[in-house]
Amino acid sequence: MKPSAFAYARPRALEEAFALLDKHGENAKLLAGGQSLLASLNMRLAAPEILVDIGAIPGLDGIAVRGQTLVIGARTTHRAIERSEAVAKHAPLLAQAAPHIAHVAIRNAGTLGGSLAMADPAAEWPACCVALQATIVVTSKKGERRVAATDFFKDLYTTALGAGELITAVEIPCVEKGERHAFLELVRRRGDYAIVGLAARARLKGKTLSGVQLVYLGVGVTPVQAKGAMAALEGKTADDAAIRAAQDAIARDLEPNADIYTSAEAKRHLARVLVARAVAALVG
Amino acid sequence: MEDRVEATITVNGTRLTRRIEPRMHLIDFLREELGLTGSHVSCEHGVCGACTVRVDGEIRRGCLTLAVQADGRTVDTVEGLSDSGELAVLQQAFHERNALQCGYCTPGMLLTAQALIKEHPEATREEIREFMSGNLCRCTGYQAIIDAIETVLRTPRTEGVR
Amino acid sequence: MNDRIDPHRLDALAPQASEVEAPPKPGTTKTAKPAKTQVGYVGQSVPRANAKRLLQGRGAYTDDLKFPRLAHVVFFRSPHAHARLKKLDLSRAARQPGVIAAFDGRAIADYCTPWVAVLGHLKGIKSPPQYAVAIDRACWQGEAVAAIVAETRAQAEDALGHVVAEWEELPVVTDMEDALANRTVIHPELGDNICFARSFETEGFDAAMKKADLVVEETYGFGRHTGVTMESRVILADYNAAEHSLTVYHATQAPHMMQDIFSRHLNIPEANVRVICKDVGGSFGIKVHVYPDEMATAALSVMLRRPVKFVADRLESFLTDIHAREHKATVRLACMKDGTIVGFDLDDLTAIGPYSVYPRTSGIEGNQVVNLTGGPYAHKAYRAKMNVVFTNKNVTCQYRAVGHPIAVALTEAIVDLAAQKLGMDPAEFRRKNLIADDAYPYSFPSGLKFEKLSHHQCLDKLLALMDYTGLRAEQAALRKQGIHRGIGLAAMIEVTNPSPAFYGVGGARISAQDGATVRLEPTGMVTCLVSVTEQGQGTEGVFTQVCADAVGVSIDKVRVITGDTGVTPYGGGTWASRGAGIGGEAVLQAGKALRANILDIAAAVLQVDRATLDVRANSVVDKASGEERLPLAEVGRIGYFRPDTLPMKFQAELTVTRHYTPREYGFTFTNGIQASYVEVDTDTGFVKLLRHWCVEDCGTVINPLLVDEQIRGGIVQGIGAAMLEECLYSAEGQLLNGSLADYLVPMTGDTPDIEIAHVSTPTRQSELGAKGVGEAGTAGAPGAVMNAINDALAPFDARVRVQPFTPERILKALGKI
Structure with a gap:
């Protein structure tokens, strides 16, 4: 089980990478952590x-807080995110999600940007x-553009990334007071x-939920926002009736595909x- | 055919430069080119952990790393870490507890366990199981492996555990 | 010197009245002085010496070997489950960079004759001839139809993309019941799809069953598994054209069997074929069969006159390593109101792929299910019917615990159901029906004979070990809180140490005996060559212990060598939990014989009565006082370098060989019982395995450290069967989960702690008394887990019957989906 032959380039600057992508078009693949790519x-x-x-x-990894935004470089590994105090805060x-990603040896190599670009609908980062x-920062030789994560995942293994583009960073609004997360x-x-x-998120005031986000993984061709359940x-107060209503809405929200x-x-x-x-976890 | 790419890698403390086929993954490079057969090939798609090696001090899947990606980096294998004595305490615990049968998974288990010992010395038994959950052993039933690691974690630090 | 020693007192073998160095206890460091003890090594938890090289990554597995001019073979495999090859053009592939040769099945058949896997004592079993590389037709997805040999594996794989094959797809049979109905016959020349059928009925069966107060019946399903050895199948064949000799480095369990097969099918004299097993990375029965691609590799070495290596990659492993299980069975149990079991009635159907596997056949697993169902219980009525059918999936054959996990799960599930219907506690129901410990020797209705088992001792020990009463109370308390836990028991019998009745009488050239050669070296060390092989289970370790005790030396003086037909005595190898029981006895007898010969020399040198001497702690000593008379190094020096100083007519014999064959019983049976404690999340259908217990009676326990972990490993494979593992095929015969990402095996995060205890009833057939233990864990675990899950589901009136117990199946049983 050996890969077929390929050439290999290791550009030292983004411009070089863009030139290579330009030259080879669809025959080129970007290698970040390689944890999915090399297996395939x-x-x-x-x-x-x-x-x-x-x-x-240079400049593709690292975790920084800029104002009310957490900025994570695309090449930041799962493990770095898992260990980051800034992320935890x-x-x-x-x-919460990071420890669910495969195993330590893979988290040491796999990257946030790689996972998003791969867009596996069962992966953790896209749903999160x-x-x-979050906003995905996409760069090409024409410059930078920002794509809302909600618009980024188009289809199975398909994203808003165009030819010659790569993900350079992800911008995440910092958690607000009263905001709760559950994965x-x-x-x-x-x-x-x-x-x-x-991946669930809401603001909690007393027992009242607002800004509710419920994003499923493993149930569709992309991460799926359960909009009915969110609504x-x-x-609403997080009581049994609200939960039952959300559960009822799930039936309409999701069209899951069977797996084996x-x-x-x-x-x-x-x-x-x-x-x-x-x-329960959000209000707990 | 693809062109070979020159890479300089420090393997078990020895710096070496080779021209490497880009498609060759690190585990094949170590085994076929350098004769370091202690790390094993088993699934070649990142699930089993038999090919676990250390790159720049962190454990990696040798089958999901290209050898050329190790250019400029440090790679450590079970052979080097045995000679340096770093694994000695763990190896002794594995031996005494019979935490291996066929031995095929063992080098990967040891490297993963050593990462746990360094990063998470207070790990509970449940956390040991979780940390080790990416390394397949088909022989032992895992308990002896967990016991051996737990023994090392609970034993006051001696030389050889860093 | 053939005096029998009471196997219950194995320390009798050890040097007595003097002190020997005991093996270092686990946990002691090198600074601690080894304790002195009068006990021998047998029965002690001695860490095994051969683990040290493996711990440093300094073992040598077959794939680690490098040879000059080594070529690598890959196989072009059928993408279809059943198809005729209309055209196969290898010319482009043969021209690719690095390619040495490309051959189809016909070319290879000139060098390797086909085989038919049948056995004389499995009446009516049939199978078509199978070639090393299939000719004209492929019968399962993954069957090889061409071989490409290249300088590197990667180049050979590159060339695969240039093979031109045109296929005509043929009707595919994947469902067992379809196969049995014979609407489509896979091998028309055989007439139907039935490879083997067997039926059996005790006299007066119907009448006995009619008298019963209660008859319970259920149908159970068992998924197809595969072994998933960490080291995949690997073979390196090195043909020497000048000598017409073949040396095969082979990850196999049975080197002599393979020597015979290479010899006969490649037409090379047996003496010119040498099979060498380097370190083997796990076997579990996967590596005891003849694989067409491995035979082709040997043939290619002959054809190309150079060494050729084949390593199955993981995807090939899933497509071509033997699969196992895949049974559907209906079982009925009849009992009286008081719980007394009257009889069992079994109808088993199993599918084996398109060929019976050579040379052991694929009829054995079903046969074992018939032999063993109902096994632990004292009923008299038994009827069984079994059909083994061909399908267009990968072949199945003997994988760890052959048939046992099916028979145990069927028996134990229906026993639990009967107990439930009668309102009896499952442990009490078993106590009522398990064969009494004083009833032996005992003949089981299926015809098997048990020498001596200990079901009741094991049951009692298990219930105490797990605190059965306490767990039942905990279960009841938690149930009130909506936490659903279950307790499952599974009693078992296990076939071990088979006599020639297993294969030999059926015409298979598979040795039921094994041999050991023990040699005193000039320095006083002992070399021990044994025909049983090491797959990691620790055979070399236990032989070291037995040999050290038998000769009278410390363990560091013994070096065991296995796995080389050019070196060791002839024997069967490793399978059917036979290594310790058969090979161990051969080592014991050889070691004792060497000890006697050493004493002969010492008596001659010392001019004393031989009866006053003994060998203890590496020296000949005075038997009465323990005083050292002659170090073994001195015996060696005189025996080898100064035999001129010995009496004129005296010849020193410092190498001896002994063999052992179990003859008295068809099999040595072991018994045991397992328990599983689980928690079912009734919302999600997920099961958490909380604890697992096993009490096993494997006779003499040579090394508890090794035995316990081997049982645990077996249990975890059984847990895999119960919870995770199944080779899934589409209706078209495509394997749907043929990768380690999709075929799920247990990892450490999902495995419970497992407590082991022993009852020891040594077999009287041998002096060592070891019965074998390699498969017991796998045999019992699935039944115990199934019963535990069904116990947890009992308040919902839900039961699961089809393994593996996926969340999907449990949710369905609960009516949640």
Whole structure:
């Protein structure tokens, strides 16, 4: 199980990377942490002509707080996010989600930007970014543009990234007073992709919820905002009736696809269980 | 055919420069080019952990790292960490507890366990299981491995554990 | 010197009345002085010497070997489950960079003859001839139809993309019941899809069952598994054209069996074939079979006159390593109101893929289910029917615990159901029906004979170990809080140490005996060569212990060598939990014989009566006083370098060989019982395994440290069966989860702590008394877990019957979806 042959470039600056992407077009693939890409190359599921390793380009990693925004460089590893005090303080959702990503050796290499660009619908970061209403900073030789996470994930493994573009950073609004986060996953083995997962966020005043975000992973071709359930909880007291209303709305919100082990019906059922547990966690 | 790429890597303390096929992953490079066969190939898609090595001090999947990505970096394998004595206490605990049978997963287990010992010395038994959950062992039933690591964590620090 | 020693008192083997260095206790450091003790090594938790190289990454697995001119082979495999090859063009592939040769099945068949996997004593079993590389037709997705040899594995894989194949798809049979209905016959020349069928009925069965007060019946399903050895299948064949000899470095459990097979199918004299096992990275039955791609690799070495290596990558492993299980069985239990079991009635169906696997056949697992169902219980009526059918999936064959996990789960699930219907506690129901400990020797209705088992001792010990009463109280209390925990028991019997009745009588050239050669070296060290192989389970470690005790030396003086047909005595190898029981006995007898020969020399040198001497702690000593008379190094020096100083007619014999074959019983049976404690999340269908217990009677426990962890490893594989593992196929015969990301095996995060205890009833067939233990854990765990889950689900009147117990299946049982 060896990859087919490819060329390799390790640009030292973004401009060099853009030039390589320009030159090779669709035959080039960006290599960040490589934790998904290299597995698929080993299995010969993909056969790019050239890998453009962005590992030596300065300025792509690191975690910083700028005003009310947490800025995470695209090449920041899962492990760095997991260990970051700034993340734990300003975006606890990410800190909660990070340990669910695979295993330590993979978290040491895999990156935030890589995960977002890969856009696996069962991955943790895409759902978290949507729930946090993060902004994805996308750069090309034409300059920078910012894409709301809610607009970024287009289809299965498909994002708003255009030819010649790469993710350079993610901007996340810092958690506000009274804001609560909860990240839940149902996995059969620790570190696996979830059957169903939920990134949840709300402001809590007394027991009243507002600014509710419920974003599921593993139930569609992209992270899925459960808008009906969000509306059912918005401005409501987090009681059994509100939870039941949210659960009822889930049936309309989600059109999950079956996977090899779990039917669509079971996924929908599990999504309903998770929303109740998420609300409990948010108010707990 | 692709062009080979020159890379300079410090492997187990020895700096070496090689021209490497870009498609060669680190585990094959260590095994085939350098004869360091202690780290093993098993799944080649990042699930089993048999190929775990250390890159710049942190554990990595050798099958999900290209050798050329290690250019300018430090790579440590079970052979080097055995010779340096860093793994000695852990190895002794594994031996005494019979925390290995066929030994194929063992180098990866040791490197992961050593990362745990360095990063999380207060880990509970449950946390040990969690930290080790990315390394497959098909022989032991895991308990002896967890016991061995727990023994090392609970034993007052001696030389060899850093 | 063939005096039998009471196997219950193995310390009799050890040097007596003098002190020997005991093995270092776990936990002691090198600064601690080894304790002195009068006990031998057998029975002690001695860390095994061969683990040290593995701990430093300094073992040598077959894939670690490098040879000059080594070529790498990959196989072009059928993408279809059943298809005719209309056209196969290898010419472009053969021209790719680094490619040495490309061959189809016909070319390879000139060098390697096909085989048919049947056994004489499995009446009516049939299978078509199988070639090393399939010719014209592929019968499962992954079957090889061409071989490409190149300078590197990557280059060979590159060339695969240039093979041109045109296929005509043929009707596919994937469902067992479809196969049994014979609407589509996979091998028309065989007439139907039935590889093997067996039925069995005790006399007066119907009448006995009619008298019963209660009959319970259920149908259970078992997923297809595979072994997932960490080291995949690997073979390096090195043909020497000048000698017409073949040396094969092979990750196998049975080197002599493979030597015979390479010899016969490649037409090379047996003496010219040498099979060498380097370190083997786990086997579990996966590496005891003849694989077509491995036979092709050996043939390619002959064809190309150079060393050729094949390493199955993980995707190939899932497609081509034998699978196992895949049974659907209906079982009925009849009992009286007081709980007395009257009889069992079994109808088992299993599918094995398109070929019976050579040379052990794929009829054995079903046969074992028939043999073992109902096994622990004292009923008299038994009827069984079993069909083994062909399908267009990967082949199945013997994987760890062959048939046992099916038989145990069927038996124990229906036993629990009967107890539930009668309102009896499952432990009490078992106590009522388990064969009494004083009833042996005992003949089981299926015809098996048990020498001596200890079901009741094991049950009592288990219930105490787990605090059964306390757990029941905890379960009841938690149930009131909406926490649903379950307790499951599974009693078991396990086939070990098979006699020639297993394979030999059926015509298979598979040795049921094993041998050991023990040699005193000039320095007083002992080399011990054994035909049983090391797969990591610790056979070399236990042979070291047995040998040290038998000869009278300390353990550091013993070096065990296994896994080389050019060096060791002839034997069967590692399978059917036979290594310690059969190989260990051969080592014991060889060691004792060497001890006697050493005493002969010493008596000659010292001019004393041999009966006054003994060997203890690396020296010949005076038996009465323990005083040292002659160090073994001195015996070696005289024996090898100064035999001229010995009496004229005296010949020193410092190398001896002994063999052992179990003859008295068809199998040595072990028994045991397991318990599982689980918590079911009834909202999600997720199950958390909280604890697991096993009490096992494997006879003499040679090394508790090794035995316990081997049982645990077996249990975890059984947990995999119960909870996670299943090879899923589409209706078209495509494997849907053939990667380690999709086929789920237990990892440490999801595995419970497992407590082990022993009852020891050594077999009287051998002096060592070891019965074998390699498969017990896997045999019992799935049944225990199934019963625990169903116990947790009892308040919901829900039951699960199809393994693995996925959240989906549990939610369905609960009516949540």
